[in-house]
Amino acid sequence: MKVEVSRKPLDYAVNRPPIWCPGCGDYGILEALRRALAELGVPNEEVVVVSGIGCSSQLPHFMKTYGIHGIHGRAVAIATGVKIANPRLKVVVVGGDGDGYGIGLNHMIHAARRNVGLTYLVSNNQVYGLTTGQMSPTTLKGVKTKTTPFGSLDEPVNPLALALAAGATYVARGFSGDVAHLAKLIKDALMHRGFALVDVLSPCVTFNRVNTYDWFRARVYKLEEAGHDPGDYFQAYRKALEWPTLDPVGRIPIGLFYRNEDKPAYEEEVVKLLGGKAPIEADLQPSAEAVAALLKG
Amino acid sequence: MDLTIRISGAQGEGVETTGRSLASVFARLGYHVFGYRQYGSIIKGNPTMFYQIRVSDRKIYSHGRWRSFDVLVALNDAALAAYRGSARFVISEREVPMSEIAAKHGNRIMRNTAALAALAVLIGLDPRYLEEQIRREFGERGEKIAEANIAVLEDAYAAASGRFSPAASVGKLGEPRVLMSGAEALALGSVMSGMKFYAAYPMTPASPILHWLAEWGPKFGVAVVQPEDEIAAINMAIGAAYAGVRAATGTSGGGFDLMHEAFGLAAMIETPVVVFLAQRGGPSTGLPTETEQSDFFMALSPAHGEYPHAVIAPRWIEEGLYAPAKAFNIAEKYQVPVIVLVDLYFTESLSTVEFDPARFRIERGELVKAPVVWEEYKRYKITASGVSPRALPGTPGGMHIATSDEHDERGDVITERHVPEVRKAMHEKRMRKLVKIAEEMEPPLIQGDGGVAAVAWGSTSMPLLDYAEEAGIGLALFRDLYPLPRDSWVERLNSAKEVVVVEVNYRGQFADYLSARGVKVSRRVLKWWGEPFSVDELREWL
Ligand SMILES: Cc1ncc(C[n+]2csc(CCOP(=O)(O)OP(=O)(O)O)c2C)c(N)n1
Ligand code: SF4
Numbered sequence: 001m002k003v004e005v006s007r008k009p010l011d012y013a014v015n016r017p018p019i020w021c022p023g024c025g026d027y028g029i030l031e032a033l034r035r036a037l038a039e040l041g042v043p044n045e046e047v048v049v050v051s052g053i054g055c056s057s058q059l060p061h062f063m064k065t066y067g068i069h070g071i072h073g074r075a076v077a078i079a080t081g082v083k084i085a086n087p088r089l090k091v092v093v094v095g096g097d098g099d100g101y102g103i104g105l106n107h108m109i110h111a112a113r114r115n116v117g118l119t120y121l122v123s124n125n126q127v128y129g130l131t132t133g134q135m136s137p138t139t140l141k142g143v144k145t146k147t148t149p150f151g152s153l154d155e156p157v158n159p160l161a162l163a164l165a166a167g168a169t170y171v172a173r174g175f176s177g178d179v180a181h182l183a184k185l186i187k188d189a190l191m192h193r194g195f196a197l198v199d200v201l202s203p204c205v206t207f208n209r210v211n212t213y214d215w216f217r218a219r220v221y222k223l224e225e226a227g228h229d230p231g232d233y234f235q236a237y238r239k240a241l242e243w244p245t246l247d248p249v250g251r252i253p254i255g256l257f258y259r260n261e262d263k264p265a266y267e268e269e270v271v272k273l274l275g276g277k278a279p280i281e282a283d284l285q286p287s288a289e290a291v292a293a294l295l296k297g
Numbered sequence: 298m299d300l301t302i303r304i305s306g307a308q309g310e311g312v313e314t315t316g317r318s319l320a321s322v323f324a325r326l327g328y329h330v331f332g333y334r335q336y337g338s339i340i341k342g343n344p345t346m347f348y349q350i351r352v353s354d355r356k357i358y359s360h361g362r363w364r365s366f367d368v369l370v371a372l373n374d375a376a377l378a379a380y381r382g383s384a385r386f387v388i389s390e391r392e393v394p395m396s397e398i399a400a401k402h403g404n405r406i407m408r409n410t411a412a413l414a415a416l417a418v419l420i421g422l423d424p425r426y427l428e429e430q431i432r433r434e435f436g437e438r439g440e441k442i443a444e445a446n447i448a449v450l451e452d453a454y455a456a457a458s459g460r461f462s463p464a465a466s467v468g469k470l471g472e473p474r475v476l477m478s479g480a481e482a483l484a485l486g487s488v489m490s491g492m493k494f495y496a497a498y499p500m501t502p503a504s505p506i507l508h509w510l511a512e513w514g515p516k517f518g519v520a521v522v523q524p525e526d527e528i529a530a531i532n533m534a535i536g537a538a539y540a541g542v543r544a545a546t547g548t549s550g551g552g553f554d555l556m557h558e559a560f561g562l563a564a565m566i567e568t569p570v571v572v573f574l575a576q577r578g579g580p581s582t583g584l585p586t587e588t589e590q591s592d593f594f595m596a597l598s599p600a601h602g603e604y605p606h607a608v609i610a611p612r613w614i615e616e617g618l619y620a621p622a623k624a625f626n627i628a629e630k631y632q633v634p635v636i637v638l639v640d641l642y643f644t645e646s647l648s649t650v651e652f653d654p655a656r657f658r659i660e661r662g663e664l665v666k667a668p669v670v671w672e673e674y675k676r677y678k679i680t681a682s683g684v685s686p687r688a689l690p691g692t693p694g695g696m697h698i699a700t701s702d703e704h705d706e707r708g709d710v711i712t713e714r715h716v717p718e719v720r721k722a723m724h725e726k727r728m729r730k731l732v733k734i735a736e737e738m739e740p741p742l743i744q745g746d747g748g749v750a751a752v753a754w755g756s757t758s759m760p761l762l763d764y765a766e767e768a769g770i771g772l773a774l775f776r777d778l779y780p781l782p783r784d785s786w787v788e789r790l791n792s793a794k795e796v797v798v799v800e801v802n803y804r805g806q807f808a809d810y811l812s813a814r815g816v817k818v819s820r821r822v823l824k825w826w827g828e829p830f831s832v833d834e835l836r837e838w839l
Contacts, residue, residue: 019713045693050536053701060698061710064671066690068539069700069710070532071562077529081536081544082690084520085494089540089690110525273515279493279542282518284659286488290516291654294485295475 007041009034011064018062025202025213026056026123028176033063033092033121035179036187047090050079052104054096055130056123056202073104076111079118080266086280087267090190093120098128101157102137108159108197112166115194117265121186122159122197123176125204126211133207140248143210160240160257163197164233169260170196171236173253175220176203177213185256194265201254216252219243223255230256299353300420300465301361304412305380306372309341314434315370315409316348317647319416320476322430323352324649327471331759332647333360335828338501338585344375354470358613359759360646363831367464368419370412385464388415392460398452407449414453421463424454474649479639479756480505482617482650483573487545488517489657490622492571494537494544496522496530501585502641503547503575527552531559531572538568539699541664541689543625547573550592551582553599560634561600564727566699567677567685569628569635569662571621576640578827587827588641590755591802593810596636597779605631605683605730608779610638612742612758614648616776622657627737630662631684631730638778640801642829643756668693675706679722683729731780738777740784745771750793751839752816754778754807757799757830764835775807787815795819797839799830 012034020026037047047065051057053072060067066089070078075093083091100108100122111118127145128134134147135154142151163171170192174182182200189196201216229235236258243252271278302319306312313334320332331351337343351361369384371377377389390396395411410431417424428447435443477485484506487495495514497507507523514521520537524530530546537544548556553574563570576592578584596608607627611620620637628635665674665688676697678685685706688695702710703720711719741752750771753761758774765772773790790796790811797820798808805821812818822838824830 016709043693044696045691048540048690058710061700063698064696066696067698068536068566069698069702070535070566071558071701074528074532074559074562077524077532078536078539080522080524080529081494081496081533081538082540083536084522084533085537085540085542085544086690106525107529110529270520274518274520275515277518279518279520279537280540282493284491284493284543285657286517288654291489293516294513295652 007038009038012037012044014062014064016062019058020055021206023205024055025125025176025200025204026059028179028182029056029094029121029123029200029202030059030062032174032176032179032182032186035183036190039187040190042090042190046088047092048082049092049094050075050082051093052095052099053130054099054128056094056096057099059094073099073102074107075099076104076107076118076120080111080116083117084267084270084279087117087271087278091118093118095122096129096136097122097124097126097138098136101159105137105157109162109166112163112168112195112197114266115167115169115263117194117267119186119189119196120198122199123202124159124199125202125208127204127208129204129207140210140244156244158240158245159197159199161237161245164237164240164258168197169194169263171240171258172197172256173199173201175201175216175254177216181222181254188256192259193261194263201252219250219252220254221251223253223257226253228255230259233258298465298467299351299355299357300368301349301351301366302368302370302416303347303349303366303380303384304370304372305345305347305376307341308336308339308343308346310372311406311409312346312348312372315413316350318430318434319413320350320647322426323350324476325473326426326467326469327474328352328354328649329357329474330476330647330649331357331360334645336586344373345379347376347380352467358762359832361763361831362833363828364833368416370416372408372412386419388412388419393453393457395453398456399449401452402445402448404445407446410446410449411453414450415457415461418454418457419461419464421466423468424450475652476647476649477614478505478645478647479614479617480644481509482614483621483637483639483644484509484513486618486621488514488519489654490625491543491659492545492621492625493518493542494520494534495546496524496533497547498524498527498530498552500549500552502577502644503549503573505644506547506573527555528559531556531570534570535559535563535568538570539566539690543629545571545573547575549575549577550579550595553592553595557600561602561604562701563634564600564604564606565701567632567687567727568699569632571624571628571635571637573637573639575644576638584827586641588829589802589825589827590640590757590800591806591825592638593754593778593802593806596638603728605633605727605734607633607635607734608638609635610755610776610778611643612755612774612776613762614643614646615650617643618650618652619656620776622659626658626660627734630660631734632662632687633730633734638755640756663687664689665692665695669695671696676708677704677706677723677726679706679726682733683726735780735783738780738782740782740786741773741775743773743786743789745769748793749795749797749839750790752790752796752798752811753800757801760830760832760835761799764832764839767832768836770839781814790816797822799835801825801829
């Protein structure tokens with residue numbers, strides 16, 4: 001990655017304004033991502049933003065980068081292919097909690113255990129936005145939605161605990177009501193070697209009347225101000241359990257839960273196995289010697 | 298010379314390795330060889346699995362006969378009882394105490410070697426060729442095992458010499474031939490075609506493609522991934538293809554069911570991806586280890602909606618080497634997903650092939666590699682051919698979004714409002730590619746006009762080619778199934794007195810398909826109980 005000086009967040013913007021409802025948390029994620037890229041000075045053409053389907057998955061449309069707006073739940077798998085084929089690219093994945101923790105949950109777990117070098121931003125609004133307000137896997141128990149008119153019977157998933165259990169090497173939670181803080185988490189995630197999950201509390205102002213900006217503001221506190229050590233896996237796990245598992249109504253930690261830079265990224269190991277060249281760099285047609293060796297063996 | 302040898306025994310007792318060793322001995326002697334394996338979905342058991350090896354001094358395409366063969370090598374009583382009646386010569390414990398000889402030298406498992414020694418006597422094969430094969434196979438694992446097997450070979454050869462007189466004489470015929478399975482042909486062909494990414498979830502009978510690539514792929518710069526499921530497999534391949542490398546996945550019917558949505562995605566975002574679809578008996582788990590050609594309709598239209606794609610079904614194993622090149626070229630030139638449709642009979646059978654590295658031509662289609670002006674670049678530009686130059690990530694100015702939603706020429710989503718003119722133009726642009734692809738599709742191989750024309754697609758071509766050689770009937774064998782080539786083949790077919798469509802399914806899917814295109818199908822010869830057609834059956838049913 002060649003670093004260029006003085007890029008501005010707007011250098012990653014397209015002429016088209018986002019189509020989210022005014023006040024949607026996704027604006028905060030978009031702004032934070034642009035700021036993080038600008039601060040790192042990543043050339044636009046070296047970024048690929050991959051998403052699934054949902055309101056939040058529209059995000060790549062508002063980025064002046066390469067992008068794939070794929071199918072519901074499969075963004076992480078698509079992004080894995082991009083990253084392995086060309087590890088020099090910065091591959092960012094975005095999507096909703098339904099997309100990433102519901103239909104596509106297994107892909108996150110497997111990308112985490114492989115430690116693929118992806119920056120995964122989940123817009124966690126605890127509801128299905130695009131399909132007009134049904135329960136999502138992170139909807140808190142008892143909350144009324146279109147499909148849970150008497151209150152949800154389901155326990156919510158705990159994405160951070162899942163990611164830690166799966167072996168993710170960078171696990172963080174941001175809040176789209178605090179863009180500066182979120183941008184810092186994303187920036188670090190972009191610099192991280194391996195799989196990085198940034199779960200983002202991102203209010204859906206249209207369909208979620210429970211988990212609003214005010215609701216979150218009253219609850220969030222920053223791990224870095226609470227003396228948390230992100231190098232301590234077990235402490236990270238304990239923090240991940242705070243909300244929503246142990247304390248569904250009380251305080252919500254945000255910030256960096258866990259980081260481990262020692263584990264090689266999956267794509268690095270692939271390149272090693274391939275003799276030092278990424279798939280995109282390899283000669284298209286096999287060499288005569290390789291073919292001869294094959295026929296002998 | 299044309300010999301058919303059936304080696305039968307229990308699964309997990311070495312029938313497979315014995316069959317494969319024998320096939321490779323013949324191939325090294327310069328013969329044409331075909332190997333067919335019948336087995337069950339069990340790791341150890343099924344006492345009557347078999348490997349049928351056919352060897353000939355002329356080119357052959359199939360395992361040949363089904364109901365009669367020259368030699369039965371029975372490794373247990375069940376196998377003996379099951380197949381003795383169909384064999385001209387029988388080798389079993391009764392003729393040669395194979396187990397005893399093997400046990401004497403250390404391990405009963407070596408009775409497979411004893412069986413081959415007895416076979417060598419019967420077919421007049423110099424045992425030194427078997428010895429060479431043993432050294433090749435066990436050489437790496439240790440001199441000791443090789444020596445023990447050679448001792449078994451010598452003893453058993455001596456014992457059998459007293460029992461049989463040679464009924465044939467199999468000597469060196471010519472230069473060694475390359476022997477491979479259909480799966481190996483597809484895998485090697487893909488590597489030769491510049492594939493650099495393969496992701497697949499294990500499923501019979503597509504797994505051997507993955508196995509071969511896992512071993513050999515890295516030596517050719519191919520990244521091979523075994524993901525969490527088939528959905529991930531195809532989506533990863535699509536991601537890799539978007540990033541600019543030739544990418545593929547492989548599976549069988551059930552796995553492909555799971556891939557449909559992503560298959561449509563590839564078509565919608567115009568990203569080239571190749572899917573090896575190896576059929577087995579369906580529906581559901583069906584016949585996991587037995588062949589069928591019943592996924593043709595699925596291959597014609599897997600995902601919802603309408604979109605361009607192509608289906609290619611290599612007809613014999615050697616063609617499987619070169620079919621991937623065509624699949625990748627079509628995929629990249631037209632930016633569409635392509636299915637290479639094979640089946641268990643194809644992927645798991647062995648055949649000698651001519652491998653010519655010079656035959657692989659790579660055509661990547663319209664790629665934008667030099668910087669472009671972002672404000673002007675239209676990834677989905679409407680063109681006469683339907684193909685728009687593709688910018689790969691990393692190319693300055695080529696930034697765009699590939700979206701599964703309907704979109705405009707820039708790739709921007711249009712679905713937040715009703716814009717029928719954009720939808721109309723974009724859908725037409727994509728569908729137009731089919732016209733161009735059809736021009737690249739080859740008409741069927743038509744042989745010997747006149748009376749009966751037997752029509753087949755994919756692997757059923759193999760027994761039909763062998764039968765036609767014997768019976769002199771006309772043939773029309775299809776490899777390129779969709780879109781169909783536009784040529785005079787319909788008229789040529791209709792000029793035959795009788796058009797008989799032969800396929801391994803219940804409904805006669807291909808017969809329906811041809812009928813809808815004006816072919817006057819007079820008869821369907823169908824089979825759907827887990828076996829390919831055989832020459833003797835064709836003789837009876839055609
Ligand atoms: C296979 C499939 N099933 C269902 C849908 C319909 N669908 C579109 S978006 C969505 C959920 C959106 O919720 P979420 O992922 O949380 O994203 P948000 O809109 O809240 O950002 C669903 C169910 C689909 N597009 N594809
Ligand atoms: S419905 Fe909710 S998630 Fe969707 S754009 Fe509106 S506020 Fe955002």
